[in-house]
Amino acid sequence: MYCALCESSNQAEFPTEMNIHFRGLRNIDKPGVLVFPKVLVCLDCGFSTFTTPKSDLALLAKAAPTSEASTRQESVDQCVPR
Numbered sequence: 001m002y003c004a005l006c007e008s009s010n011q012a013e014f015p016t017e018m019n020i021h022f023r024g025l026r027n028i029d030k031p032g033v034l035v036f037p038k039v040l041v042c043l044d045c046g047f048s049t050f051t052t053p054k055s056d057l058a059l060l061a062k063a064a065p066t067s068e069a070s071t072r073q074e075s076v077d078q079c080v081p082r
Helices: 054-063
Strands: 011-015 018-020 033-035 038-042 048-050
Antiparallel strands (some): 011 038, 018 033, 038 048
16 A cells, blocks of 8 residues: 555555544533554554544444534545645
């Protein structure tokens, strides 16, 4: 697999612990969702990616705010700086 940013093959995968919080004052009383994805890090440029495990994705979907202002959908091409 090659880095999406610099196309290097010098990458490593690391286990992580991540607490995802919902922003905004209306979500201040909502607890964060603790997830444990593996993060793929390019050891040349630092670009990192992860995929949320299905079990954690279900927790996020259940707790996620439903307003349009708090949700965003982008393709990977829009997220990767060129």
